[in-house]
Amino acid sequence: MNDPVENAKRLAAFKAVDNHVVLKVTIDGADESDHMLTLIKGGGGCLTQEKILASCAEEFVVIADYRKASTHLGEQWSKGIPIEVIPSAYRVVYQKIEKMLGGKSDLRMSGSSKAGPVVTDNGNFILDWNFEGVKDWKEVEITLNM
Template sequence: MSSEQAAAAVVESAKKLAAYAAVDQHFPHDAKVVGIGSGSTVVYVVERIVQKKLAGEISPGVTYVPTGFQSKELIIEGGLNLGAVDRYPVIDIAFDGADEVDAELNAIKGGGACLFQEKLVAASAKKFIVVADYRKNSTTLGTQWLQGVPVEVVPLAHAKVKQDLIALGAKTAVLRLGGKAKAGPVITDNSNVIIDAHFGPIEDPLTLASAIKLLVGVVDVGLFIRMADASYFGNADGSITAKIRDGDKILVH
């Protein structure tokens, strides 16, 4: 095994540790509707849910609400009941990944381009749990995730919004392209485009999120402020770091 493969295996193990711990500790015994987010760590969330369902620890009657195409496929492939957020606007708990999480449990999300639906499901959930590996654990947003804050934008407005983001202080504001897989921009599940705006370290994410959201053409911004109730990080040494919201305090275990 090469050093790159070994490093990748450590990261995958860390993701699995975080996902399993989050499901084991937070899945409500009486849950009826559960949100399933997007990203590579959420694969292990669904894996653990399926295991616990087969073991009789989770009711087969639970409905699962996806945040996009990937999570919809995970739900279907796992033999779980598929729902939709427009039919289930009240969700008992939602599990999702993140690109970066700060000391106050604020997060940058949207690296997988499922931004708006992720935020809608998180906002609909009574409890929102983030799962990630150690690379996403941060004290200040914008210091670990350097690709920029994802901003979902109506396509017609992308040029104007890019200018507005620079005026707000973004060092760069780049329309996300599909790369080798697609000529042109990435298109979200809601037929919008994504602009990645890099602001550097974000000392006041609430103010920044509010300013971006007010821009004409912006559907939503990938700054999730005071939404998470807990975040679980799998570490390289096999341990888990948990940040838990307790009123106005964040407890770290």
Template sequence: MSDQKSPDNDKIEAAKRKAAYRAVEDHFRSDMQFVGIGSGSTIVYGVEAIKAHLKAHPPPERHMNWFVPTGWASRKVIEQAGLTPIAFDSVPSDAMLEVAFDGADEVDEELNCIKGGGACLFQEKLVACRSKKFVCIADYRKNQKRLLTNWPSIPIEVAPIAHASVLRELKMLGSPDPKLREHSLAKTGPIQTDQSFYIIDAPFKTLLSSLDVKNGADGSGKDGVWDVETLAKRIKEINGVLEVGLFYGLNGKEAQAVGLQGGQKPVAVYFGLENGEISVKRYEDVEK
């Protein structure tokens, strides 16, 4: 196979890079102490933008910037940029991450996200919920009215011993063909996360939003139709499930306003567009 990128891929990568630089410009400061760094291709550009920002705006004297990765791959991106990683469980217990930058597989009108295509969803959710705000960076393909429009399935992190029973329960919830995610070479077996768990990819019908439910739609699972929050909670209840790749509910700012630590949803999503422009969706603009 050729390593050359097609013109379309070049446009997509340029869009991701431009969105990342704008997101960092809007939400990163050199005096921040703890910053979350997610997984995926867009975050490579986010780290590049942070490095450029620190070079142009050096941190205060004796100040240390620590970057909290969501997995092994993002730790390597941090290290290769010459930045300093710190493990999530090494962050002081009384400290919050001031911001977390991460990508998404799909984002709906309410800024609900599907994440976990890179098999890091548990740690991604840990970092998002420990952050004052989660800022998402994506390209235009990820921007959809409802989840499970283009992205085909929900990633679910499960204990290896329980994967067969989880598959069975997902079918009972209406997932037509949930599958254990395996390496491309079948003989190497299932893909394992940083927690040595498995990933199940579960397709469902396009998910309803909370506004759909507010307007009278039934998202309870009847005829396999679910709303985001109801399905996420129902899957999480299955024995053997560690985490569900649906990021929903409150964002960090909303959570702190009611006395909670942080939230799963982004406060803003920066979409790089094919024409070189940037589209920004902010939670303040979401119809309630």
């Protein structure tokens, strides 16, 4: 990975966990934000590191411009909700997501430069869950984190 921002996130996440640090503030972007400030995050594939950094921070700030705003999630970011899963469980996880929440889950595949699925810095896969008509995002979050 040659993206300096992603490299900095990865390094900061490892350092934060290794040193048990408390950060004053963590700033991150969002892929989409609805009228209730519910967010889609992690589209770039750095899900776990972003969560680690956010959990180490006293204050977590999300920045998104007008292009990320929508009335309902999925209007601007059409790729689905990114979900990081361990490789050995991805089939079970996507089947359970579809059974419990509906919609369709797809294993995110690498681009034309690499065969196979996207592999995160943690060695995990990413599922993209395309949802329909979600009314209670808090319930979705609870279900996905079970």
